[in-house]
Amino acid sequence: MKSIGLGIALTALAGAVQAADMGAVDEPIKLAINEWTGQHVTTHVAGEMLEAAGYKVEYVTAGMMNQFQALADGDIHATLEIWSSNVSDEYAKKISEGTVVEIGDLGLNAREGIAYPAHVADLCPGLPAWEALRDCAQVFATAETIPMGRLVDYPADWGTPGADRMTGFDLPIKAVPAGSEGALIAELRASTERKSPLLIVFWQPHWAMSAYDLKFVDLPVGNEDCFNDPAWGPNPNAVNDCDFAPSRIFKASWSGFAEKWPAAYEILSNYQLSVDAQQPMMGKIDVDGGSVEDVVAAWMAENEASWRPVVDAATK
Template identity: 60%
Template sequence: MRNIYKLGISTCLAALSATVLHAAELGAKDEPIKLAINEWTGQQITTRIAGHMLETAGYKVEYVTAGYQNMWQAVSEGQLDAAMEVWGSNVTDQYRQLNKAGKVEDLGELGLVAREGFVYPPHVAELCPGLPAWEALKDCAAAFATAETLPNGRLVDYPGEWGTPGADRIKTLGLPFKALPAGSEGALVAEFRASVERKTPLIAVFWQPHWAIAAFDLKFVELPKGTQECYDDPAYGPNKDVTGDCDFIPTRVFKAAWPGLKDKWPAAYEIIKNFTLTTEQQQPLMGAVDVDGKPTEAVTAEWLSANTDTWKPIVDAATK
């Protein structure tokens, strides 16, 4: 598996050379920097890699399990110091308000090229002719019906803590479906596995980067083109979680922190601000955890050992 994690150094160095880095003071290095651990594997991998970089710089790091939707007050108060993978498509109004008030700081792009939408395994196209066009779902909803949803079809939505993008879209698109939230990321993956093995109908809300996209050859439904005008639907207000009757806007994935991080741990601020992780880097690591069953800590440790030339220059530039 080691070769899977080995990355092209030139790409990273090119990106690094385009970023202005400078050495900074460590600051309160005896006090732990508290990083939020959220509910999905990719975020945990991202956070563990960033945490190791901070430890290499000489910091203590504490990983704090936090609910993604309700952690922002804690970040604004310094009870949590940073969140390493924030998806702009489903941040809450609380985040937006705190960010606008200067109480939560946006630390820039993480580097993931992300997409969200309705997905299905390939065999489902035979059960619902007309896919990937979204209009096909109007005519074959009965094929997706269950005892819980009759007479409507069943759409598996994100876990409840992540918002209700599926429920919102089927309502605005007038689709005869009922959205049922998945229990977790793992439960969503289990749905795909069961559908592929049994050739049963399934439509779900999902995202990439994720190893399951390739593992199950998942296809995206072609929803009406997402536009900023649709995203700022007057029925919901600007930049809400729902996007009216259109597709998901391409998602910005970024880092956010307690504004006091910059002054309390200056070098840590530089490291986090300049830390990036690409889809190509993260996705195999997710597979190693979720498919191969390896612990997240072991997978990230192996990646870090194999890719010192990728991340160490960022640490060195912030501290030397």
């Protein structure tokens, strides 16, 4: 289902939320900045809302996988775009301990998977069916992987979903981690310009999905049986022989956040962002060269009716 806009999602909530105490307005609220542009957009929109409410905000660079200890310790106060498909065991541990708390879904309609630029279908007949990869794996081979094909996986800090699938389907393809989101984009750009073969782990929302005409490989629907029972799926000897689980994207905070900044907690709990809002901002940053700060500030100015009711409901 397509995500609804920020204002539509939250105006209804705004009337039901009573104004909360502002709390420690003299102390900055520290928001985690992870490794991808969409998360930067998400976080800066939230930060601008907090500043509009009267809070001080600091942005703290933190790896997606290793941010949860800092969150539990109160060194970071909130992280606003956690993808369920590659969340770490450390997160579950902190939730269980009660040192980190979830503060609601973000509202993005997301998908992850094994993808390829549309022109690659001509180089590997049979796509998007995953079985085609078994027959044309060598099309994707490089000097570092030959005789196996190459899959460009997520950066190592994001987990190994691509490698997990190649093992699960027993495909003669080696997953090679990208160095960063920028490295993933560089691969897509080069493949599109040269019409060269490329298999890559990618996600939406992302401006590159349309810019490079990306298609997802058709894999069996991901579910818990696939991830835990080798007998499930086309490979009876392995788990992960299916697509990514449908991604839930959510927010979390330090357990002491609500007590220290009650109104800010209300704002972040009710904050949502739609694909229709986030994806164009990503394009203005990564394609047009705008800064996160300038692009988000412009969006905030043009869409005040969407986010202002959430701030007002928590503070007035």
